[in-house]
Amino acid sequence: xxxxxxxxAAHMEERRTMTQKFSLNVNGKDQIVEADGxxxxxxxxxNDLGLNNPHFGCGLAQCGACTVHLDGKPTRSCVTPLAExxxxxxxxxxxxxxxxxxxxxxxxxxxxxxxxCAYCINGWIMTAAAFLRDHKKPTDAEIREALTGLKCxxxxxxAILRAVKRAAxxxx
Amino acid sequence: MTRHEKSTAFSRxxxxxxxxxxxxxxxxxxxxxxxxxxxxxxxxxxxxxxxxDQLSSYIAINADGTxxxxxxxxxxxQGLAIAIRQMVAEELDVAFDATRIFIxxxxxxxxxxxxxxxxxxxxxxxxxxMAAAEARRVLVAMxxxxxxxxxxxxxxxxxxxxxxxxxxxxxxxxxxxxxQFFDVHLxxxxxxxxxLYAPGKAxxxxxxxxxxxxxxxxxxxxxxxxxxxxxFAADIKVPGMVHGRMIRPPVAGAVPVKVDEASIKQIPxxxxxxxxGFLGVVADKEWDAIKAMRQLKVEWSQxxxxxxxxxxLYDHIxxxxxxxxxxGKEAGSVEDAFKSAARVIEAEYEWPFQSHARxxxxxxxxxIKDGRVTCWTGTxxxxxxxxxxxxxxAVPQEAVRVIWTSGPGSYGRSDADDCAMDAAVLAKAVGRxxxxxxxxxxxxxxDPKAPASIHRARVALDAAGxxxxxxxxxxxxxxIDVNTNGGEPKDTLAGQTRGVALKSGDGFGFxxxxxxxxxxxxxxxxxxxxLDRASPLRTAHMRDPVGPQxxxxxxxxxxxxxxxxxxxxxxxxxxxxxxxxxxAVIKAxxxxxxxxxxxxxxxxxxxxxxxxRGIAYAQRGATRVAVIAEVDVDRSTGSIWARKVTVAxxxxxxINPDGLHHAIENNVVQATSRTLWEEVRFDRNGVTSVDxxxxxxxxxxxAPEQVDIVMINRPEIAPSxxxxxxxxxxxxxxxxxxxxxxxxxxxxxxxxxDHVKSALS
Numbered sequence: 066x067x068x069x070x071x072x073x074a075a076h077m078e079e080r081r082t083m084t085q086k087f088s089l090n091v092n093g094k095d096q097i098v099e100a101d102g103x104x105x106x107x108x109x110x111x112n113d114l115g116l117n118n119p120h121f122g123c124g125l126a127q128c129g130a131c132t133v134h135l136d137g138k139p140t141r142s143c144v145t146p147l148a149e150x151x152x153x154x155x156x157x158x159x160x161x162x163x164x165x166x167x168x169x170x171x172x173x174x175x176x177x178x179x180x181x182c183a184y185c186i187n188g189w190i191m192t193a194a195a196f197l198r199d200h201k202k203p204t205d206a207e208i209r210e211a212l213t214g215l216k217c218x219x220x221x222x223x224a225i226l227r228a229v230k231r232a233a234x235x236x237x
Numbered sequence: 238m239t240r241h242e243k244s245t246a247f248s249r250x251x252x253x254x255x256x257x258x259x260x261x262x263x264x265x266x267x268x269x270x271x272x273x274x275x276x277x278x279x280x281x282x283x284x285x286x287x288x289x290d291q292l293s294s295y296i297a298i299n300a301d302g303t304x305x306x307x308x309x310x311x312x313x314x315q316g317l318a319i320a321i322r323q324m325v326a327e328e329l330d331v332a333f334d335a336t337r338i339f340i341x342x343x344x345x346x347x348x349x350x351x352x353x354x355x356x357x358x359x360x361x362x363x364x365x366x367m368a369a370a371e372a373r374r375v376l377v378a379m380x381x382x383x384x385x386x387x388x389x390x391x392x393x394x395x396x397x398x399x400x401x402x403x404x405x406x407x408x409x410x411x412x413x414x415x416x417q418f419f420d421v422h423l424x425x426x427x428x429x430x431x432x433l434y435a436p437g438k439a440x441x442x443x444x445x446x447x448x449x450x451x452x453x454x455x456x457x458x459x460x461x462x463x464x465x466x467x468x469f470a471a472d473i474k475v476p477g478m479v480h481g482r483m484i485r486p487p488v489a490g491a492v493p494v495k496v497d498e499a500s501i502k503q504i505p506x507x508x509x510x511x512x513x514g515f516l517g518v519v520a521d522k523e524w525d526a527i528k529a530m531r532q533l534k535v536e537w538s539q540x541x542x543x544x545x546x547x548x549x550l551y552d553h554i555x556x557x558x559x560x561x562x563x564x565g566k567e568a569g570s571v572e573d574a575f576k577s578a579a580r581v582i583e584a585e586y587e588w589p590f591q592s593h594a595r596x597x598x599x600x601x602x603x604x605i606k607d608g609r610v611t612c613w614t615g616t617x618x619x620x621x622x623x624x625x626x627x628x629x630x631a632v633p634q635e636a637v638r639v640i641w642t643s644g645p646g647s648y649g650r651s652d653a654d655d656c657a658m659d660a661a662v663l664a665k666a667v668g669r670x671x672x673x674x675x676x677x678x679x680x681x682x683x684d685p686k687a688p689a690s691i692h693r694a695r696v697a698l699d700a701a702g703x704x705x706x707x708x709x710x711x712x713x714x715x716x717i718d719v720n721t722n723g724g725e726p727k728d729t730l731a732g733q734t735r736g737v738a739l740k741s742g743d744g745f746g747f748x749x750x751x752x753x754x755x756x757x758x759x760x761x762x763x764x765x766x767x768l769d770r771a772s773p774l775r776t777a778h779m780r781d782p783v784g785p786q787x788x789x790x791x792x793x794x795x796x797x798x799x800x801x802x803x804x805x806x807x808x809x810x811x812x813x814x815x816x817x818x819x820x821a822v823i824k825a826x827x828x829x830x831x832x833x834x835x836x837x838x839x840x841x842x843x844x845x846x847x848x849x850r851g852i853a854y855a856q857r858g859a860t861r862v863a864v865i866a867e868v869d870v871d872r873s874t875g876s877i878w879a880r881k882v883t884v885a886x887x888x889x890x891x892i893n894p895d896g897l898h899h900a901i902e903n904n905v906v907q908a909t910s911r912t913l914w915e916e917v918r919f920d921r922n923g924v925t926s927v928d929x930x931x932x933x934x935x936x937x938x939x940a941p942e943q944v945d946i947v948m949i950n951r952p953e954i955a956p957s958x959x960x961x962x963x964x965x966x967x968x969x970x971x972x973x974x975x976x977x978x979x980x981x982x983x984x985x986x987x988x989x990x991d992h993v994k995s996a997l998s
Binding site: 100101104105108111112116117118120121122123124125127128130157158159162163164167171174175178179180181182183184185186190205208209210212213214215216217218219220221222223224225226 | 313314315316455456459460462463464465466467468469471472522523524594595596597598643644645646647674676677895899902903904905906907908909910928929930934935936937938940941942944
């Protein structure tokens with residue numbers, strides 16, 4: 066690597082790891098987090114901003130328990146460094162809907178009594194929410210395909226499918 | 238108050254308030270709480286001492302007439318809390334909505350065994366039913382006294398006792414005792430844990446009078462989770478808390494000999510906690526703790542690799558000396574019958590180590606303050622963790638409070654109890670509350686494992702093809718190499734890494750069935766663990782402990798015998814099954830699946846894509862389950878899809894059909910995952926299944942297309958366990974269907990694509 070490139074890389078690495086202030090827009094609210102740039106977003110949400118809903122499942126983007134939306138795109142917050150979030154809008158499960166104004170998937174999850182332990186639901190609901198937003202009247206095969214890569218250890222898959230289909234019907 | 242603050246706001250008083258326990262007993266001494274006195278609040282009464290022979294330990298009537306239920310088992314997400322509330326509301330004749338349940342807090346509930354062996358309703362529910370019946374009897378007697386009406390002329394409607402013939406004569410539970418504790422003695426059997434039983438003088442209702450039991454009342458713990466309003470154990474935060482991470486050896490059994498603390502000096506607040514084989518780090522910020530865990534330089538002791546090559550696992554089990562042998566059943570003269578047999582059929586089956594692989598690895602928060610210890614954990618057994626923490630920290634058990642808080646799934650002795658003990662060691666060492674969360678590799682590689690095993694089965698046939706003798710032997714690692722809970726340091730990583738010797742227990746199991754063979758023997762043999770300390774392959778209970786292993790073998794083998802005799806698998810089972818409820822579930826499953834009698838395998842298919850159907854059945858305790866799996870097999874890839882699963886299930890009286898339906902369905906999917914995918918991989922140094930790629934489980938694409946469930950309700954029969962029974966026959970049902978489709982018998986689990994492909998080629 067040439068000298069200037071090396072210097073630039075070192076500078077970038079320093080920026081990534083040094084403690085600095087990040088402005089995050091989470092569930093419609095701007096908030097400041099002071100942390101290392103290489104810290105995954107998950108820890109900022111959970112520990113600095115008190116949003117417990119995204120969970121640590123694997124830290125490897127293999128399970129989905131930490132999923133949030135970044136500008137509407139389902140993203141595994143456990144492998145997303147703070148320095149790479151930028152000004153994208155972050156939405157967590159808590160920001161998807163409320164008991165008063167639930168997202169159809171939340172309504173469907175409650176109606177179908179989907180979860181056993183519920184530790185995994187951020188992945189399924191946030192991923193399915195983006196999928197149903199972009200795909201109206203999906204087929205069973207399309208739903209299964211869209212939800213591949215998520216884990217549910219309790220084996221609630223049948224109820225998840227029922228809930229996603231119920232939500233899809235609600236969303237027209 | 239923000240939710241972030243809420244989780245820091247724990248105090249005993251707040252919890253008791255939340256627990257609906259602000260009721261005073263005039264007969265019991267009123268005790269003021271130190272914590273409340275300190276903050277200047279008025280003295281608040283607490284419950285009388287928790288003893289199993291007191292009604293107040295299970296049930297109280299609040300001033301507003303609501304019923305507080307204190308329950309010493311845990312609901313791991315199968316709706317147990319709802320079922321218990323239904324049983325109590327039924328006996329007390331109060332509305333379901335008038336009940337509140339408080340679960341798994343050692344300060345408010347007795348040791349009823351925790352989540353254990355699917356006994357939540359069977360044992361825990363029975364006790365709560367008896368306690369509630371006694372509470373009603375006592376309340377009606379009090380009302381009789383107040384109203385001047387004989388008790389046998391009183392009825393109860395929604396918590397109001399009234400004269401049958403004069404509606405004006407009435408008094409509510411709240412008026413009778415609301416805000417006071419019962420002072421009623423129960424006839425306790427002297428046992429704690431699962432067998433705890435303490436009835437009063439009352440008899441519970443006849444099932445014909447049940448109005449609330451049997452209703453599909455929905456779970457109320459789901460909405461708070463779906464709207465991100467409920468805390469898991471991993472979400473608990475207490476003031477001054479630091480974050481911990483553990484460091485595990487690269488070769489199982491190695492211990493640190495040199496720890497270079499300077500290697501993490503650049504990480505703010507990071508500290509090392511090292512005690513013999515115990516090595517962890519803490520830091521104020523979680524990310525710093527993770528970085529310290531990754532960057533800490535450690536020199537480990539040189540130890541011989543403790544494990545065999547994985548390819549040699551089953552030979553190891555075959556050749557290892559038997560440590561203990563137990564015979565379950567010996568009828569007739571098995572050896573003589575085999576000597577005179579016209580024909581003998583035999584086979585051997587193999588099952589690998591499996592991991593709980595919970596959605597999140599273990600997590601616990603431990604606070605040690607003013608000589609008192611508080612632990613938040615997703616354990617299945619809070620009261621045993623209380624004992625384990627007392628032993629680990631060398632404090633009296635009374636000084637320890639364990640508050641069960643939802644965790645990431647739980648299917649037995651997972652890493653939860655190890656984590657609570659590790660957190661306690663860290664908290665004591667650094668003098669701060671510690672939240673310890675394991676990493677993903679620890680959740681797979683370092684949790685207690687379901688034991689690997691081999692199973693030998695043989696039958697003797699006479700000349701007419703009748704089974705005259707049956708012999709079944711399991712040999713494998715013990716289901717209680719470490720115990721089913723972390724109640725003693727010998728059974729936890731924190732204990733073993735700090736020098737407490739493992740005392741490996743012996744236990745396995747027998748097939749659960751009612752096959753009536755004139756000569757029949759079932760037995761098991763256990764072997765020593767591969768490593769006698771802090772082993773990532775230590776074995777313990779995992780959902781339906783050893784049930785999937787044993788019945789993969791026993792029910793595959795029955796199918797092999799049926800095929801050898803050219804008999805239909807359902808018809809062949811019915812020739813020998815004697816228990817009427819067993820017969821009923823087999824017939825119900827066959828009917829629901831529109832089973833057409835014919836022998837296996839099918840002989841009418843060509844090409845790579847073939848289909849087949851298989852049945853298996855089992856008893857689990859008093860519960861019976863039959864499963865029919867219809868599978869698609871792709872010969873070219875070895876992939877199997879359990880496309881349609883039909884279950885017939887009989888667990889006696891059904892308390893909540895919705896809860897039961899979900900419990901069965903989730904068992905079907907998880908057991909399918911264990912059957913098709915799950916195998917802990919290891920090399921000579923340690924476990925190499927460290928994440929979801931190296932320990933794959935069933936994905937959505939592999940979920941069945943259809944699961945049909947027939948729930949046979951027998952309200953006249955006491956409810957028995959449903960939390961794991963449907964896991965038991967799944968593996969054999971699938972393997973039998975694969976045989977039906979392909980004509981190839983696969984005797985080694987999992988039936989993963991690579992195994993199946995090589996078996997088919």
